[in-house]
Amino acid sequence: MKKKLVAVCVSAVLALVAFLGSTQAGIMEPAAIPVEKPNVVIPMSASRPGCEEANWCYSPSEITASVGGTITWINEDSGFHTVTSGYYDNFDGTFDSGHIDPGKTFSHTFEELGDFHYYCNLHPWMEGTVIVK
Numbered sequence: 001m002k003k004k005l006v007a008v009c010v011s012a013v014l015a016l017v018a019f020l021g022s023t024q025a026g027i028m029e030p031a032a033i034p035v036e037k038p039n040v041v042i043p044m045s046a047s048r049p050g051c052e053e054a055n056w057c058y059s060p061s062e063i064t065a066s067v068g069g070t071i072t073w074i075n076e077d078s079g080f081h082t083v084t085s086g087y088y089d090n091f092d093g094t095f096d097s098g099h100i101d102p103g104k105t106f107s108h109t110f111e112e113l114g115d116f117h118y119y120c121n122l123h124p125w126m127e128g129t130v131i132v133k
């Protein structure tokens with residue numbers, strides 16, 4: 001009788017462990033899938049002049065999108081950056097990320113055809129273009 005009770009308890013504990021394990025895995029999985037895959041990286045050290053010489057301040061510095069397509073930038077540098085449409089000191093009003101924290105992203109959906117030049121409000125040498133066709 002006692003043996004049977006012990007066996008029931010052990011199997012109940014095992015079932016609970018298995019249940020908790022599967023629940024945890026169920027919670028972990030969706031978090032591991034990124035919401036949006038970044039298209040353009042702001043790499044480490046883009047805040048220092050020089051990246052413009054080989055065109056990697058935004059990487060890639062030129063990207064193509066379809067009408068209605070969304071481009072996502074990720075800031076992989078250790079400081080703030082912006083993705084601002086137009087030319088330095090000449091914001092054209094189309095999009096502006098504001099300060100993007102390190103590790104954070106910014107997305108913009110392009111609804112019209114054209115070449116969209118952009119820059120970083122904090123680092124005048126940082127420039128890129130989105131070509132929408």
Ligand SMILES: [Cu+2]
Pocket residue numbers: 046047080081082120121122123126
């Ligand atoms: Cu910047």
